[in-house]
Amino acid sequence: MHSSPEFRSLKAKIRLLCKQRRIRLEEFMKTFDVHRVKKIKSEQFKRALDVSGLHLSSTEINLLLMKYRIPDDPSFVDYRRFCDLMDKVFTVKGLEAKPSIHSSTRGDFEALKTFALEALTPAEEAILAVIKQKLLAAVMNKGIVLKDVFHDFDRSNAGKVTRPQFVRDISDIVVLSSEEMDVLLKAYGDKLDVHYRALHFDICPGASGAGTKAAQPRSPERRHLSAPNGTHQCDAVQELEAELAELVLRDRIRTKNFFTDFDQLRTGKCTEAQFRRCVKLCFPIVTDSDLALLVQKYGTIKTLDTTKVDYIRFCNSVEGRIKLENNNYDDILATITKATNHSSADKCSRTMRGSLTDTDASVHQAMMQRLHTYCSTRRVLIKPTFQDFDKGKREHITVDQFFRVMAMFKLTLNSDSERKALLQRYSSSHGDRFVNYVTFCYDLENWGSDNQRSGSRPSSRGLVSEIIVPAKLRADTFEETAAESHVRSVPMLIRYIKQTIKRDRIRLEEYYRDFDKLRHGKITAAQFCAGLNAAGFLLSRAEMALLGDEYACQEVDSMGKHWIAWKAFVDDVESVFTVKNLEQNPHHDLKTLETREGQFGGVIIDKDLTPDEEEEVKRVLLKMKREIARQRMEIKPAFEDFDRSKQGFISSTKFERVLSMFALLPALASDTRLLVIKFREQAAIGTSATLSSICDVNYRAFLQALQILGGYLTNSSAEDIRKLVLPGSVAFRQEVYQSGIVNHDATKRRARDDLGGKADLSQLLADLRRQLSEKRIRLKEFVVEGDKLRSGEITVAKFHTALNRSGCVLDAADIQTLSEHFRSTRNPDKINWRSFLEALDFSHGVSIPTSARSNQEQQQDNVKLILERLRNEVNHRRLHMKPYFQDYDHNNVTRVTKFQFAAVLDMMHLCLKPAEVQTLTYQFAHRDGRKMTSDVNYLSFIQAVDSDYS
Structure with missing residues (x-):
């Protein structure tokens, strides 16, 4: 009979392997249990264990068979008892029926704490510590995950590899001596294998259990947290929170998100059962004793049936934030009030900055002024480099990465006080x-413009609304912060809205219809602001108030505020597209809309340059x-x-960008502005009627001005340059139009088609027959698709579409010839496709003059006589001419030039006159489409004269 210690050791080994590899053994046994009787044969039991990848020895398998063999039927094994016992490492069955049972699986791993067969001596312990330091440095410098190095050899994911495989892989990471390698193998090896996963969790930073001895490897799968005594509970909780904080930092866990589903009112507290469930979801390695310690520490309100746990304090503790000892409702209210008022005690975000003392504030202002001057003078853009380190777009990077970027751009700090x-x-x-x-770059x-801005800004939302609806708490964006710093006037706001709706093709009426069900044309001020926000306009409250006052009605709502005439507002801004009711007023004067002043609310734009500014532009150019x-x-x-x-x-920004690329951008911004005004894109009548012209620059006029000034660089006096008048965009365009230059592609194409003559109809039809025969095109199927009623006529457009879809190669002159010749007599705008198809048929044809027909017949007779004579000569002399033609056809395109063709015929001593050679050249000429080329298709000629190829 087997001994109890042997079975306990084997049970602990199997449980450990199942825990590491997440194996459920019952899934492998079910394959052989077809009738679901929870028993299989002994051989099937062995096969299931072998398939699972546990790699048990025959002695261990026999021990399991002896333990779980059915007494009444020794050939079968009760695998259900075996699987239930091994699955206790995950859970215990029947807990629903017995909720009072407290399960613990830690005691099963007591026997499997060490890998070394012999204990390490103190000298070997010191060598092992040095080896770990070397491996840690190599892993950190090379960015290696140590356990991933061995995965190729560990196909079964057992956490161990053979000794040669371990030595081979570890040598690629760090160089170790033979003595150090022996100590490492002794510490983490058994008889045959080396447990690399235990080594990984011992030396890898951030892994749970890093830094412990090799004899007691601590990984997330094999943590051993003993229940502390009453005197050491505080230390045990601190140690547990430290390990959980490492997991939060390593896996980037947001613990608070697991609790908010159970706290709909955001009181910061939940029940004990909910707390245990959420902590277990966050950290599966936490045991019941650990949960009891956490509940004991963070429990606040205890009643007869339940205990309230302050999960906010727990989340702040493991995430490294400020702890709130007495986190009751009043503390949460004070926290919300502090966040609402943007107190300086908060950390930096998009809307808040950290608080500074008076000394640090003065140091910070001097430092930022110096860095701002440096970056603006040299035009340094550092934000993209910061974003290279922020792959997850979290808007923050580490301190080392931050100062690394600062050093890259030579943004040095003078002292430690500036760094602090x-x-x-x-x-x-x-x-x-x-x-x-992100805030630093902003x-x-x-x-230079808002350095006097305080670090805090009152929130635009009330405290009560944030407490009632906490899910709507959000930070103000930079655009909103910048928009509130100054208030634009009503004409500027109208211009901004018109520009945006014309650029993005926005119809504001769609955003206000839902607020005005009865179409009275009036809505409340809140609805007016909501419509602007929904349309995507970045307006402050003061600017929305200005627009509301501009379009306010005399009537007031229940709140005592004036109604807003939204229809008048929409008609004003959408006049950038058109003017309404032009059907009723066809004689309405639209001259005011031809200028940008009329389009964009009468906003003053830049006029022409003064003589002094013109001289400045000449100097810059x-x-x-x-x-x-x-x-x-x-x-x-x-x-x-x-x-x-x-x-x-x-655009003007792209114009300045090109000048900056070539180091031609003026040093003064005023000179750049004069260039943009001088060569801004505008129409011939004063100003432009297009929206894009507000910020566009005509670079062709700019280049022409440079070319004109090029002639005055030499042999020109200052008086000549002073009298020179450089043309702007309007003068440049008028000069181009007056010169008669046609640049439009459609105009060129139309002119080319008009100049092209008509094609020969007989040759055109012959070429179409050849294309239909070679490509096997059924042209009728494409044509009749445009004539559903089979009237025999289709429109010209459908006729052209049918020819195009069929794949026939025709040019514009060919299509024009076919359209004119086969035009219907009843409907001149249609094509008689039946007569067109009859003309393509070989039995029907276009009438050819008698003289032309007789000449063609005579030429065909001459060609037949020549070919008959050549055929007899080739057969009689058994000539093989194809290789001689191929000597000239290196690319195997089956054609040669007419001189090469004549040379081969002369080489074969075929008695042919020059006229006969010319006739053959014309007869077997290569055709490119319908065009006759000077090459000869020698393959067709050989097929005509050589019986072996015919």
């Missing part, structure tokens, strides 16, 4: 180890022309790269 102030100001809400680079870019001539640059292709549609103008 910077980290304190922009420390992320995710922890002190992270920096909110402050750095806008430091002369400087550019000298630089272009000195470096021999060609800048026109760079402008055309941004002008995909070849319109001749691009």
